[in-house]
Amino acid sequence: MADTTAPTVPASRPSPSPSPNDAAGGSSTTLTGARLVVAGFVLAMANFIVVLDLTIANVSVPHIAGALAVSTQSGTWVITSYAVAEAICVPLTGWLVGRFGALRTFLFSLAGFGLFSALCGLSSTLGMLVVFRLGQGFCGGPLMPLTQTLMLRIFPRHMHSRAMAMWAMTLVTAPILGPILGGTISDNWSWEWIFFINVPIAIGIFAAAIVLLRRIETPTVRLPIDVVGLVLLVIWVGALQMMLDLGREEDWFASTRIVLLAVTAAIFFCVFLIWELTEEHPIVDLKVFRHRGYTATTVALMIAFGTYFASVVVVPQFLQISMGYTATDAGYVMAFSGVLALVASPFVPRLMQRFDPRLLVFVGISWVGVCAIMRTWWTSDSVFWQFAYPQLLQGAGVSLFIVPLTTISLAAVRPEETASAAGLANFGRTLAAAAATAIVTTVWSNMARSDGAELAGSLNGAQAASSALQAGGFSAQQARGAIAEMVGLQAVTNATTHLFALSAVALFLAATAIWLAPRPPRDIKLAAGH
Secondary structure, three states, X not given: OOOOOOOEEOOOOOOOOOOOOOOOXXXXXXXXXXXXXXXXXXXXXXXXXHHHHXXXXXXXXXXXXXXXXXOHHHHOHHHHHHHHHHHHHHHHHHHHHHHHOHHHHHHHHHHHHHHHHHHHHHOOOHHHHHHHHHHXXXXXOOHHHHHHHHHHHHOOHHXXXXXXXXXXXXXXXXXXXXXXXXXXXXXXXXOOHHHHXXXXXXXHHHHHHHHHHOOOOOOEEOOOOOHHHHHHHHHHHHHHHHHHHHOOOOOHHHOHHHHHHHHHHHXXXXXXXXXXXXXXXXXOOHHHHHOHHHHHHHHHHHHHHHHHHHHHHHHHHHHHHHOOOOHHHHHHHHHOHHHHHHHHHHHHHHHHHHOOHHHHHHHHHHHHHHHHHHHOOOOOOOOHHHHHHHHHHHHHHHHHHHHHHHHHHHHOOOXXXXXXXXXXXXHHHHHHHHHHHHHHHHHHHHHHHHHHHHHHHOOOOHHHHHHHHHHOOOOHHHHHHHHHHHHHHHHHHHHHHHHHHHHHHHHHHHHHHHHHOOOOOOOOOOXXXX
């Protein structure tokens, strides 16, 4: 096997400039033919299983809680622990790549992800499971930006947009398939298998990566560890993620714990910013935000993806709680989002060569906003296809904005900043999804209560309806319950339509944010790092 050890550069000396062959798309790192296709698929699958684990456990919490003899509320720590660990580790990717090399970090993270997945499945107590989920999140976090970085190294420059299209599709399909797989596995097998299924996939990816990618390691630089920055990052991100995950359950700022978490996150975030911007060797390179194109695209991505991901959470809940859909049927409705996304994604790179990529982003995000408006037409009498149709159409818009956004953002930074930029963009996307989910579910619940109270206060003919029900064999109490249930269903439906009207506004704002970025060159060249 060829030596994969990357050259090491002392901290006191500047890192060498990449030769033409080492630059993005250079002949020393790019692959061709079947080897390129297989390597691209392997890297995309690595990203897929990590994103999948963000949602696969969501529907399995009741099964896990029952098996481990804990409350469902305690069982949610299975989700929170993974999200916190991943959110902390994703922005560290740039430093890890600089210190250990992209391929070495990728292989170590992948091995750790597979190992901790197995340990999660073997857990016999909640404490064990939470600890191993933390390990799974810490190892899985860097895999998202690392797959981007490595794909940019193995694909020729003229195929970078296609590589990002392949990568972006895992970002779209994995959150949709997660709940479907989680529910199916938990209902028909056992909850442990939602973790065990990662193990053979991780082993296969690891073996393939060693064979296919052994010659594309990046140079390393011996830099001191920014211990202070790392501690500050762990504290503020951990506090913020816990606040977002637990806020709704504890009535947000009515809870002393949530207030303390919010204050802690705010204070340590400010200190973290000051420290990292003045530290000679920061653990997170915030200076990438000096590139206007990168900043504008990251903002647009956070708003658009956060709003999109919130719909992934709200729609299944609405279908199951209010419309009486089973988890499987709700999963089928959600699965339509991936159909046109997969169909449209191969055409996006070609469109990027013909049109301004910013225009594609604007159209794509706006189209997702139009699909949100279509959901405002839902009623309590809507049927399957009325729910599925916006999901189907939305897929084309998602592929149309994620692929160009990813490409433009990484094209805006210097070669040596690619890993840091990818890590921070993924961190922003993850944080936006968590924040949007927390905000949207809270607003949705509050709207449902408000609309329910308004409907109850203006209800006409309640007595006549009660009498008609009693004449049909209902008791007085049953009649009141039936009327209350109808009012509740209508209230939740109204709240859902109002929520998607607000989502449409947020998406249209995100669409306009892309015009803050400078026009990229017609033939975008992405840097793959040293």
